[in-house]
Amino acid sequence: MxxxxxxxxxxxxxxxxxxxxxxxxxxxxxxxxxxxTKSVSMPFVIAVLIYTVLAPMIRFLTKKTKMPNLLILSLTFLAVCGLTALVAIFIYNSIGSFISGADAYREKLIDIANWATFTASKYNFHIDNAFILDALRNLPVFTFVKSLGSVLLSLSISTFLVIIILFFFFAGSRAAEQKTTKESKTMQEIQSRISFYITVKVAVSLITGIVVWIILGAFNVELAFMFGFITFFLNFIPNVGSIVAVLLPVPVIFLQYGLGSRFIIIMSLAITAQFVLGNIIEPKVMGSAVDMHPVTVICALVVWSLIWGIAGAFLAVPLTAAIQVVMARFKTTAPLAELMAGRIPSF
CATH class of the missing domain: 1.20.5 (Single alpha-helices involved in coiled-coils or other helix-helix interfaces)
Incomplete structure (x- = not known):
């Protein structure tokens, strides 16, 4: 026996x-x-996440208002398309203003190089000033514009695919609702956690971007609005995004004010805003909505960045949260889901 x-x-x-x-x-x-399959799978996943965030709002409006479900779906889809178009126009105008000011930035860099060479010569450090000035005058701005153009073209194609896939999701949601009114617990939990995470992340990132824009604008820093806009997007990347967002305006602030008191004040205010909003307010609001250990978040960031690059870094947390919810539903993978949350599983 x-x-x-x-x-x-x-x-x-x-x-x-x-x-x-x-x-x-x-x-x-x-x-x-x-x-x-990055060119197809990534737009599909982005469309799924967008629909996951919008689905609870659509259901709420359908229940609370007397508008037909088809009308709500149509208005929501048009709102997403309009917002996408506004973002595209803003990015195009920001890049155009940056490129148009390239000559002014080049001249400022030349002035700084001359000052650095003169200062170094006082301490018997000899720098080849002619080589530095020649390199600055021949900065590959047009090569950068060309490569940027190809990136924007690829981004436009991906955005178009997202909108097309999202259209089919909206079109099919009405038929699915007519067939069944009860979703599975797993889908409800995935939808709830991802929707709450993205909603809070959008709100906190938007406030952070506005605060950074106000700080830079108060000191008349050039491209202040663009840096605020970039800060909004970079805050979706866990841990690393806020650091990059703080460092991005440094060259422009340095070119305008040098390493004086204004530079120190601006950077101190920007770092304080990022720390308070990202490390104090956001965790309190988020609570346990994303039940993942910080090490799990870092690992997810690395893995999804290797798979899909920068887009993977943006999608790392919501995708990993969805995978964790699914794994927690099965006996074999439930211990791993507990481990992802930072709890020692019982095998």
Missing amino acids: SEHIERIISSTKVLHFISVCVAILASVALAFCLIF
């Missing part, structure tokens, strides 16, 4: 080990599949 029980236990362990190995191999295969 005892031998029979031992055989059952050992066979169960073997099956569990095989299941884990198969899951690892499937995850690696899926990662390679996502990399090779």
